[in-house]
Amino acid sequence: MNLIPVDVKIHPTVLFSIIDSYERRNEKMTRVVGSLLGTNIQGNIEVTDSFVVPHRDGDEVALDVEFAKNSMNAFKKINPSVSIVGWFSTGNDIPNTSCLIHEYYARETISPIHLTVDTNLKNNQPDVKAYYSTELGIPERKQGTIFVPIPIDIISYDSEKLTIDLLQDGKFSNKRIIKPGMDFVNLKLTLDDIYLMLNSITEYVDKVLAGKIAMDSNIGRHLVKIIDSIPLLDPQTFDTLMTNQMNDLLMVQYLSNLVQVQLTLNEKLSLI
Incomplete structure (x- = not known):
């Protein structure tokens, strides 16, 4: 049974990633599509991450399903709590081929959402909209699929808010002081x-x-x-504890960077 999404919250880092992917796209590509990652709890969706999936668009759409699955497996190794909650595309319109892409994500998760980001700034700003799909007609005679808008909210962690405040100011000065979060x-x-x-x-x-x-x-x-x-700790034991924690932190950072490089490399190779 499909659960209609009732609320969608999106982190700004997701939008930045989508816009960055659009700016680095192949010139022949009219839009960029990819997977949305996050959590879906009883229709309350929070989108925390995303990645681009190579595709061919036109009269017929072809999505690199194998790439999407491998990328999702890589994200799962870093953050097992996230899952696919939908997909995104750049642009203000929803072409007919979007139904085919949505069908794939409907097999990967329950009630996926479709996020559109207007990177052409038709309204002088990156218009962001979210939709869920529903079928027209009766079960015996389905006449098509439509995308129904969903209200969205842009939320952020304290660290993200500090960066957004800096970007909104537009002045990257060494004298600028960013107040820490609470x-x-x-x-x-x-x-x-x-x-x-x-x-x-x-x-x-x-x-x-x-x-x-x-x-x-x-x-x-x-x-x-x-x-x-x-607790009484000799210098050797204390140094070992601190070194182990630092090694764990560096390993997580290394794996995150490695996945990002791998995704970028696969994206470039798929467009050659």
């Missing part, structure tokens, strides 16, 4: 509090050792309790 602000406030408390404890201990103030046994017991709660 998570980083809270982290800084917490570290500042810890720094003040450590300074206060250090001053107290120095004054007690110098005989300037009397020793308080209650404060001493609390300090000992705090120190005992800190």
